Amino acid sequence: KQEVTQIPAALSVPEGENLVLNCSFTDSAIYNLQWFRQDPGKGLTSLLLIQSSQREQTSGRLNASLDKSSGRSTLYIAASQPGDSATYLCAVVDTNAGKSTFGDGTTLTVKP
Amino acid sequence: DVKVTQSSRYLVKRTGEKVFLECVQDMDHENMFWYRQDPGLGLRLIYFSYDVKMKEKGDIPEGYSVSREKKERFSLILESASTNQTSMYLCASRIAGSSYNEQFFGPGTRLTVL
Numbered sequence: 001k002q003e004v005t006q007i008p009a010a011l012s013v014p015e016g017e018n019l020v021l022n023c024s025f026t027d028s029a030i031y032n033l034q035w036f037r038q039d040p041g042k043g044l045t046s047l048l049l050i051q052s053s054q055r056e057q058t059s060g061r062l063n064a065s066l067d068k069s070s071g072r073s074t075l076y077i078a079a080s081q082p083g084d085s086a087t088y089l090c091a092v093v094d095t096n097a098g099k100s101t102f103g104d105g106t107t108l109t110v111k112p
Numbered sequence: 113d114v115k116v117t118q119s120s121r122y123l124v125k126r127t128g129e130k131v132f133l134e135c136v137q138d139m140d141h142e143n144m145f146w147y148r149q150d151p152g153l154g155l156r157l158i159y160f161s162y163d164v165k166m167k168e169k170g171d172i173p174e175g176y177s178v179s180r181e182k183k184e185r186f187s188l189i190l191e192s193a194s195t196n197q198t199s200m201y202l203c204a205s206r207i208a209g210s211s212y213n214e215q216f217f218g219p220g221t222r223l224t225v226l
Contacts, residue, residue: 034214043116043202044217089155091215099170100145100215102155 002027002094006103013080014111021075021106023090028068031093035064035075038087038105047088048075080110115139116205116218124224131190133221135203142208144186145215146170146178148199155202161186163208193225 003026013019023033032051036044048057048064050073056065063076073090087105094101119134135144145160147170157170159178167178175197179187186205190197203218 036217041200041220041222043219044204046214046216049214091155098143099157099160104152104154 002030002092002101004090004092004101004103006088006090006106008106009104010107010109012109012111015080015082017080017110018076018078019080019108021077021088021108023073023075023103025071025073025092025101027094028071029095030068031095031098033064033066033073033090033092034100035062035073036089036091038089040087044089077108080108082110082112084108085110116203116216118201118203118218118221120221121219122222122224124226125190125193126226127194129190129193129225131193131223131225133188133190133201133203133223135186135188135205135218136184137186137205137216137218138184139205139207139216140183141205141216142183143206144180145204145206146176146186146188147202147204148172149202149220150199158188195225197223198225199223 005024034049035047050057050066061078066073087107089105091100091102116137142163146158147155149155161180177189201221204215206215207213
């Protein structure tokens with residue numbers, strides 16, 4: 001059974017710092033990996049989707065990488081801002097029935 | 113932009129009531145999903161639907177049922193609400209034909225069962 005782990009569970013950084021969030025998964029038989037942002041009490045907003053054949057995706061200050069063989073993905077946030085404060089979740093879509101497995105998320109706080 | 117809407121942001125119901133949670137998407141997506149999110153347990157899949165009138169059980173279907181009579185609408189039904197169904201419920205949709213595509217989520221419904 002696929003398991004997705006995100007470490008650390010919480011991270012606090014000063015504004016302007018570059019940071020990396022980690023996501024690891026146990027079964028490399030995936031279609032894709034998706035990073036989401038969730039603000040308190042809200043739904044999930046899709047940030048980046050990396051197909052299993054890709055190594056990375058970029059959107060603005062965000063860059064996500066995928067190393068399927070080692071079961072790891074990272075989300076790099078450049079020049080962090082207080083508005084980046086949120087919980088970031090990763091999810092993998094298994095080749096078995098196309099279901100998603102989510103990590104528990106990393107709660108990021110960016111201090112002004 | 114894809115829009116996924118849920119009928120209520122907050123809902124309070126009593127034990128034993130029948131509860132309907134509605135989800136509508138406007139992008140002609142075939143695949144739709146219902147999750148619940150609980151602290152310490154993350155997001156768990158309740159039911160999903162690959163297309164109209166199709167449904168598949170997820171990881172925690174007990175106590176729930178679903179209905180997909182129209183492509184754009186996916187309803188989650190709590191036949192007899194219980195306090196352990198107090199949770200955040202999230203609906204999502206995805207383009208069909210490939211599991212390579214993004215999931216898009218609605219804003220969530222915070223359900224409290226008293």
